[in-house]
Amino acid sequence: MTETATRSATRRRATADEGDDPARSAVDRWFAFYPALALAGLLPLAAVTPLFPVEVGVATFALGTLVVGMAHGAVDHLVPLRAATDVSLRRSVAVVSVAYAILGGAVVAAFFLAPVAAFVGFIALTWLHWGQGDVAALTVADVDHLPTAAERWLSLVVRGGLPMGVPLVAHPEEYRLVAEWIVGLFVVDAAAAAAAVDPVFVPETRLAVGAFMTAATAVSVGLGYRRVRAGASRRDWLRDAGEVGALWAWFLLAAPVFAIGVYFALWHGLRHVGRLILVDDRAAAAVGDGDLHGALARFGRDAAPLTLGGFLVVAAVGLSVPAGVAAPGDLLAVSLVAIAAMTLPHVVVVAWLDRRQGVWRPGGTG
Numbered sequence: 001m002t003e004t005a006t007r008s009a010t011r012r013r014a015t016a017d018e019g020d021d022p023a024r025s026a027v028d029r030w031f032a033f034y035p036a037l038a039l040a041g042l043l044p045l046a047a048v049t050p051l052f053p054v055e056v057g058v059a060t061f062a063l064g065t066l067v068v069g070m071a072h073g074a075v076d077h078l079v080p081l082r083a084a085t086d087v088s089l090r091r092s093v094a095v096v097s098v099a100y101a102i103l104g105g106a107v108v109a110a111f112f113l114a115p116v117a118a119f120v121g122f123i124a125l126t127w128l129h130w131g132q133g134d135v136a137a138l139t140v141a142d143v144d145h146l147p148t149a150a151e152r153w154l155s156l157v158v159r160g161g162l163p164m165g166v167p168l169v170a171h172p173e174e175y176r177l178v179a180e181w182i183v184g185l186f187v188v189d190a191a192a193a194a195a196a197v198d199p200v201f202v203p204e205t206r207l208a209v210g211a212f213m214t215a216a217t218a219v220s221v222g223l224g225y226r227r228v229r230a231g232a233s234r235r236d237w238l239r240d241a242g243e244v245g246a247l248w249a250w251f252l253l254a255a256p257v258f259a260i261g262v263y264f265a266l267w268h269g270l271r272h273v274g275r276l277i278l279v280d281d282r283a284a285a286a287v288g289d290g291d292l293h294g295a296l297a298r299f300g301r302d303a304a305p306l307t308l309g310g311f312l313v314v315a316a317v318g319l320s321v322p323a324g325v326a327a328p329g330d331l332l333a334v335s336l337v338a339i340a341a342m343t344l345p346h347v348v349v350v351a352w353l354d355r356r357q358g359v360w361r362p363g364g365t366g
C-alpha cells in the first residue's frame with residue numbers, strides 16, 4: 001500500500017468510527033424513510049393509473065431514469081476506490097470498466113440469441129438486485145430483527161419479489177405488453193414475439209408467483225415478530241413490515257410501468273445513492289452535518305459523466321436492434337435492454353460492496 005493510500009485508509013477508518021452515526025441516520029431518513037412515506041402518500045394516485053394509457057407510465061419511467069435511475073449506477077467505477085483501502089483510482093476505473101464491457105456485452109448478446117430466456121433472466125436478476133438493495137438499506141437503518149444471513153436472504157426474496165412478482169399477478173396484460181415489446185426488438189414478427197412469451201403468463205405461473213410471495217411475506221414478517229418477542233426493536237420491525245405492506249399495495253394497485261418507473265427512482269435509486277454518499281468521506285461528513293445539498297452536489301458531480309455514458313449505452317442498443325425503434329414502447333424496451341446490460345456488472349459491484357460492508361454477515365452493519 002502506498003503512503004497516500006495508508007493515510008487515506010486511516011482517515012476513512014477514523015471517519016467511519018467517529019462521524020458516521022449522524023451521517024447514517026440522516027441518510028436513512030432522507031434516502032429511505034421519507035421516500036417510503038412519499039410512495040405511501042402516492043398510493044391514491046397509483047390506484048387510478050390503470051385507467052391511464054401506458055404512455056403515461058413510459059413517460060414516468062423515462063423521467064425517473066433521467067433524474068435518478070441512471071445516475072445510481074454511474075459511480076460504480078469509484079466504488080472500489082472508496083470502499084476499499086488499497087485500490088487506486090486507475091485500478092478502480094479499469095476493473096469496473098472491463099467488468100461492464102464483458103458482462104454488459106454478454107447480456108446484449110443473450111438478448112440477440114435467446115430473447116425470451118434473456119428477458120426471464122433479467123426479471124430474475126432484478127428480483128435479486130432490488131432485494132439486495134433493500135437488505136443493504138435495512139442494514140444502514142441498523143435494524144436488529146434480521147440477525148442471521150438466512151433471515152436477510154428471505155427479506156431479499158420478499159423485497160425483490162414485490163416489484164417483479166406482484167405486477168405479474170395483478171396486472172398481467174401490461175406486464176405482457178412490455179415483455180412483447182422487449183422480445184419484439186429481436187423477433188421482428190410480432191405474432192411470434194407474442195407467442196414466445198406465452199409460458200410466462202399462463203395462470204399457473206401467476207398463481208404460483210402469488211402464492212409464493214404471500215407465503216414468503218408471511219414467514220418473513222412472522223420471523224421478524226419472533227425476534228421482537230425475543231427483544232429486537234419493535235419500531236424497526238414495524239417499519240420493515242410497513243414498507244413491505246406499502247410495496248404490496250403499490251404494486252397491486254398501480255399500472256406496472258408507472259409503478260416500476262416510480263419505484264426505480266424514488267425507492268431503489270435513492271436508497272443506493274444514500275449508500276454511495278456514505279462511502280464518500282466528504283459527502284458523508286456533509287450529510288452528517290445537515291448539508292444534504294452539499295452531499296447531493298458531490299454525488300451529482302461524480303455521477304454526471306457516466307450518467308451520460310449510460311444514455312450512450314441506451315443509444316447504442318437502440319441503433320443495434322434489428323426491429324428498429326418506432327414507438328414509445330420500443331424506447332422503453334430499448335432502455336430496459338440497455339439497463340439489463342448495465343445491471344449485471346452493477347450487481348457485481350454492489351455485491352462486492354455488500355461483502356466489504358458485511359451486509360450478509362450476521363451481526364454486520366452495512
Ligand SMILES: CC1=C(/C=C/C(C)=C/C=C/C(C)=C/C=C/C=C(C)/C=C/C=C(C)/C=C/C2=C(C)CCCC2(C)C)C(C)(C)CCC1
Pocket residue numbers: 069070071072073074075076077096097100101122123126129163164167174175176178179256257260261264306307309310311313336339342343346
Ligand atoms: C460505471 C460505468 C458506466 C456507467 C454505468 C451506469 C450508468 C450504470 C447504470 C446502471 C443502472 C441504471 C442499473 C439499473 C438497474 C435497473 C433495473 C434492474 C431495472 C429493471 C426493470 C425491470 C426489470 C422492469 C420491467 C417491467 C416493467 C418496466 C413494466 C412491467 C413489466 C416489467 C416487470 C417487465 C459505463 C457503462 C458508462 C462505462 C463503464 C463504467
Ligand SMILES: [Fe+2]
Pocket residue numbers: 072073129133268272346
Ligand atoms: Fe441498483
